[in-house]
Amino acid sequence: MDALPRRGTTKLAIVGAGAVGSTLAYAALMRGTARTVALLDVNRSKVEAEVLDLQHGMMFIPPAEILGSDDIEVCRDADVVAITAGAKQQPGQTRIDLAEATVGLTRKILPGLLEVAPNAVYIMVTNPVDIVTYAAQKISGLPTERVFGSGTVLDSSRLRAAIALHCGVAVGNVHAYIAGEHGDSELPLWSSATIGGVPLLDWRGVGGLPLDAAARERIAKDVVDSAYRIIAGKGATNYAVGLAATRIIEAVLKDEHRVLTVSSKLDDYYGIGDVCLSVPSVIDRRGVAGVLEVPLSQEELAGLRASADSMRAVQRQFGL
Numbered sequence: 001m002d003a004l005p006r007r008g009t010t011k012l013a014i015v016g017a018g019a020v021g022s023t024l025a026y027a028a029l030m031r032g033t034a035r036t037v038a039l040l041d042v043n044r045s046k047v048e049a050e051v052l053d054l055q056h057g058m059m060f061i062p063p064a065e066i067l068g069s070d071d072i073e074v075c076r077d078a079d080v081v082a083i084t085a086g087a088k089q090q091p092g093q094t095r096i097d098l099a100e101a102t103v104g105l106t107r108k109i110l111p112g113l114l115e116v117a118p119n120a121v122y123i124m125v126t127n128p129v130d131i132v133t134y135a136a137q138k139i140s141g142l143p144t145e146r147v148f149g150s151g152t153v154l155d156s157s158r159l160r161a162a163i164a165l166h167c168g169v170a171v172g173n174v175h176a177y178i179a180g181e182h183g184d185s186e187l188p189l190w191s192s193a194t195i196g197g198v199p200l201l202d203w204r205g206v207g208g209l210p211l212d213a214a215a216r217e218r219i220a221k222d223v224v225d226s227a228y229r230i231i232a233g234k235g236a237t238n239y240a241v242g243l244a245a246t247r248i249i250e251a252v253l254k255d256e257h258r259v260l261t262v263s264s265k266l267d268d269y270y271g272i273g274d275v276c277l278s279v280p281s282v283i284d285r286r287g288v289a290g291v292l293e294v295p296l297s298q299e300e301l302a303g304l305r306a307s308a309d310s311m312r313a314v315q316r317q318f319g320l
């Protein structure tokens with residue numbers, strides 16, 4: 001299907017039409033996130049099949065144009081480019097194990113994307129997302145606010161779901177964030193978390209259980225382990241990450257000024273810099289408009305510093 005002329009509408013380009021990319025396209029189309037959704041994948045038969053399948057649902061979703069190709073031209077003039085292409089974790093692998101392959105892939109695909117979509121906001125989803133985002137910043141030379149990673153938006157959603165279930169409250173009333181690496185060194189920011197205005201550390205329970213230290217530890221561990229469990233069971237995580245990335249893209253395209261824990265290049269954040277990590281950040285049409293100085297306990301600050309140190313060690317390993 002040829003692209004129709006665009007008249008001030010929005011375009012989302014998704015690179016990689018695998019489990020994550022195609023589910024992201026589905027979620028974005030269902031929610032009417034962008035008028036045009038374009039998928040790019042080196043596997044032509046796969047991308048054509050995904051696009052056909054999505055197009056066959058067009059009468060059930062908000063008006064949209066759905067494109068797909070193995071030709072980078074399909075991404076031309078995108079407002080947002082979401083990159084999901086690349087190696088995925090095999091059962092037992094960590095996200096860091098993917099770094100060599102995915103940093104190489106980022107070096108390969110980014111220059112062509114920058115040519116066809118020079119004004120886009122770039123959102124990295126490919127893992128290890130903090131390292132890939134740092135690499136993308138270096139390779140692209142774009143202003144730091146325009147290149148960021150999906151970070152711990154997904155992990156924060158997993159955390160909120162677990163807290164909501166334990167405490168017997170609606171997930172929308174839980175305000176809690178996972179900060180740091182999207183991976184094994186991530187940490188929950190318990191000291192600033194609240195339910196309906198009640199600090200989580202003072203939560204005594206209404207209908208559900210109190211959130212004591214043992215429960216907090218179990219929930220934090222479950223959040224870190226959840227991707228491993230899903231990958232062991234079905235080979236990929238796709239639904240929640242598709243929704244999380246859609247939420248981030250909407251915050252950009254609709255200029256929402258929404259607070260989300262995306263991964264961006266930190267510059268003297270509690271003394272932490274030269275690394276991409278997730279902290280609560282304001283997302284608008286420019287990308288990352290700013291990061292919030294969330295009050296941190298000594299333990300949380302130490303955890304964030306340790307996460308930064310481990311990411312910098314990986315950056316050095318890949319000459320970034």
Ligand SMILES: NC(=O)c1ccc[n+]([C@@H]2O[C@H](COP(=O)([O-])OP(=O)(O)OC[C@H]3O[C@@H](n4cnc5c(N)ncnc54)[C@H](O)[C@@H]3O)[C@@H](O)[C@H]2O)c1
Nearest residue numbers: 016018019020041042043085086087088125126127236241
């Ligand atoms: N950040 C997050 O929260 C999060 C969550 C889940 C998965 N992921 C990551 O997303 C990535 C994709 O996972 P998946 O399960 O969709 O993998 P997948 O193997 O199902 O899909 C990857 C796709 O990328 C395509 N691809 C490879 N090289 C390409 C290139 N040069 N240009 C265009 N397309 C190319 C492949 O053909 C494939 O279709 C992985 O790195 C995974 O770890 C991130």
